[in-house]
Amino acid sequence: MPLLVHAEQLPIRIYRTADGLAQNSVDAITTDKNGYLWFGTAEGLSRFDGYEFTNYGVNEGLPHAAVNALLVTSDGGLWAGTSRGLCRFNPESQPPSGHRFTIYQPSAVRDTQVINALAEDRDGSIWCGTRVGLFRLRRLSPSRAQFDQVDVGERKREVVTALLVDRQGALWIGTDGGLGLYRKGLDSQIQHYTTRNGLPDDNTRSLLEDRYGRLWVGTNRGLGLIAPHPDPRGHAVTTVYPLNRRWVSAAFETSDGRLWFATSNGLWESIPGGAPGEIRGFLSYGTANGFSDDNVYTLAEDRDGNLWLGTDTGGAMQIALNGIRTYSEADGLRGTRIYSLFENRTGELFAITGVKGEGLAGKKFLQHFVSFRQACVAGPV
Numbered sequence: 001m002p003l004l005v006h007a008e009q010l011p012i013r014i015y016r017t018a019d020g021l022a023q024n025s026v027d028a029i030t031t032d033k034n035g036y037l038w039f040g041t042a043e044g045l046s047r048f049d050g051y052e053f054t055n056y057g058v059n060e061g062l063p064h065a066a067v068n069a070l071l072v073t074s075d076g077g078l079w080a081g082t083s084r085g086l087c088r089f090n091p092e093s094q095p096p097s098g099h100r101f102t103i104y105q106p107s108a109v110r111d112t113q114v115i116n117a118l119a120e121d122r123d124g125s126i127w128c129g130t131r132v133g134l135f136r137l138r139r140l141s142p143s144r145a146q147f148d149q150v151d152v153g154e155r156k157r158e159v160v161t162a163l164l165v166d167r168q169g170a171l172w173i174g175t176d177g178g179l180g181l182y183r184k185g186l187d188s189q190i191q192h193y194t195t196r197n198g199l200p201d202d203n204t205r206s207l208l209e210d211r212y213g214r215l216w217v218g219t220n221r222g223l224g225l226i227a228p229h230p231d232p233r234g235h236a237v238t239t240v241y242p243l244n245r246r247w248v249s250a251a252f253e254t255s256d257g258r259l260w261f262a263t264s265n266g267l268w269e270s271i272p273g274g275a276p277g278e279i280r281g282f283l284s285y286g287t288a289n290g291f292s293d294d295n296v297y298t299l300a301e302d303r304d305g306n307l308w309l310g311t312d313t314g315g316a317m318q319i320a321l322n323g324i325r326t327y328s329e330a331d332g333l334r335g336t337r338i339y340s341l342f343e344n345r346t347g348e349l350f351a352i353t354g355v356k357g358e359g360l361a362g363k364k365f366l367q368h369f370v371s372f373r374q375a376c377v378a379g380p381v
Contacts, residue, residue, distance in 0.1 A: 012290045016315035020053035022046045026310025028070040029300035032078055037302055039316055040067030045080055045089075056089075061101040063087060063113075071118035071126065079126065081115030086128055086137065106135040106147045119163035119171070127171060129160025134173060152182045152190055164207035166215065174204025174217070181217060183230075191232040198237030199224050200245075208251035210259060212277045218248025223261060243268055243282070252299035254307060254321065262296035267309060292317060 015021050021039065028040035039046040043065050044057035057065055064084035071079045078089040085105035093100055106112040106128065117129035126137040134150045152158065152173050162174030173182040180194035180202045194202050199219060206218035215226040222242040230236030243263055250262035259270040259279075266286030273280040286294045293314025300308045302318075309317040 010285065010289050011320040013318045013320075014292045014315055015048075015053075015318070016292075019315075020046070020055070021315055022053070022055040022057065024311075024313055024315045025297075026316050027066075027068050027297050029298050029308050029310050029316065030070040030072050030078075031300060031302055032072050033076040035303045037300070037308065038070055038078060039310065040070050040080060042066050056100060061087075061099055061103075063101070063103050063105075068114075068116050069118045069129075071120060073120050073126070074124065079118060081118050081128065083114045085113045086115055086118075086126070104137060104145055104147070106130060106137075106149070116159070116161050117163040117174075119165050121165055121171070122169050127163050127165070129163050129173070131159055132157040134158070134160050150184075152184060153179060153192065162204050162207045162218075164209060164215075166209050167213060172207050172215065174207055176203050178202040180204070191230070193226075193230060193232060193236050197230070197232065198235050198240065200237075200240045200242065205247055205249050206251045206262075208253065208259075210253050210277075211257060214277070216251045216259075218251050218261065218263075220247050221245045223248050223251075241282070249297050250299045252301070252307075254301050255305060256321070258321075260299055260307065262299050262309065264295050266291065266294045267296055267299075 016024050021041065022045065023041035023043035025042040026039050027042070030038050032038060037048040039048065044055055044062060045067050047054045047056070056062060062080070062082060064082040066083040067080050068083065069081035071081075073079065080087050080089065080101075085103050087101040087103045090100055090102060109132070111131040112133070112135065114131040115128050116131065119127045121127060121136075124139060126139075128135045128137060128147075134152055136148045136150055137145055138148065139145050153175075158173075158179050159176040160173055161176045162172075164172040166172060169186050171184040173184065175182070180192060181199060181204050183191040183193070185191070193199060199217065200223070201219035201221035203220040204217060205220065208216040208218075210216065213228075217224045217226060222240060222245055224237045225239045225241075227236055227238045243261065244265055246263040246265040248261050248263050252260045252262075254260065257272075261268040261270075266284055269283045269285070270279045271281040271283060272278065285291065291311075291314070293311035295312035296309050297312060298310040302308060305321055307319045307321055309319070311317065
């Protein structure tokens with residue numbers, strides 16, 4: 001499967017602490033029902049209204065500064081998984097008398113309070129993946145809640161790193177420590193998948209169910225596509241995409257159907273093939289394309305269709321997916337003076353450049369244009 005690494009400059013805007021972000025290490029991003037963007041950072045929670053950030057830390061009621069996971073539930077509530085418990089944001093409360101956050105802790109054991117992943121079940125309960133296993137928070141009333149620990153494997157202290165409730169209602173549980181992937185069905189039966197079943201690695205980092213109902217599993221050594229009816233006693237993976245054998249920290253499908261994968265070596269975009277859902281290759285982006293950091297942790301989309309990235313040390317990045325992208329000689333153009341553009345009947349774009357004896361743009365540039373389906377003129381004209 002082809003991988004296209006190229007140098008066009010993307011329409012990126014970078015947000016760091018100097019712009020008001022709480023911290024430059026961003027582990028989670030989500031959009032709430034009002035269109036606000038929320039960023040979980042190593043030093044608190046940041047809300048962005050499109051113009052400025054409002055920050056919430058321990059002084060505003062967070063149980064811990066490190067926000068590892070975010071979840072907007074079906075009732076519109078915003079939940080944050082921190083390194084000292086789960087909390088719900090109370091938008092109506094005003095300090096100093098009100099409490100901005102209601103805090104829930106699975107137990108008094110310290111490691112159970114380190115929450116790495118969140119997912120909402122069909123009944124409104126919340127699954128919490130912690131440093132020492134899986135917990136379920138059942139909301140008994142507006143003021144009462146109860147945590148139950150759920151055993152999923154042979155060990156009772158799995159490090160749970162990713163959670164997903166699929167469209168059938170089954171819960172998928174990704175773990176660290178070489179324990180692989182688990183599936184908990186509606187009948188409460190547990191199925192277990194590892195490299196023996198075809199996974200690229202036994203450490204899971206991310207899970208995604210796309211619009212076709214396919215399950216994507218991001219691991220420490222690339223990406224796996226789970227079979228429609230995976231057999232825990234046999235082969236359960238239809239395709240493995242190595243992605244340079246990097247950590248796949250997040251997987252996301254934007255509203256236009258494009259699939260994106262955040263890795264420890266930049267952002268990867270799948271190139272659609274001719275048939276619905278078919279993938280014919282990947283495009284890779286990093287600092288050469290204007291990124292502030294190649295180590296990408298999380299992905300989200302705002303209501304305007306822009307893609308947001310959270311990074312290890314480079315803050316948050318906004319990519320305008322419908323914005324103008326700049327191509328240069330590094331992408332295969334022969335010269336930077338563009339005299340004419342025209343498109344043939346098959347949809348290929350040609351550029352007449354100013355380099356003597358070289359009338360058409362290089363093939364590499366044409367492939368990139370077709371994959372993006374938008375015209376971008378490189379350099380001054």
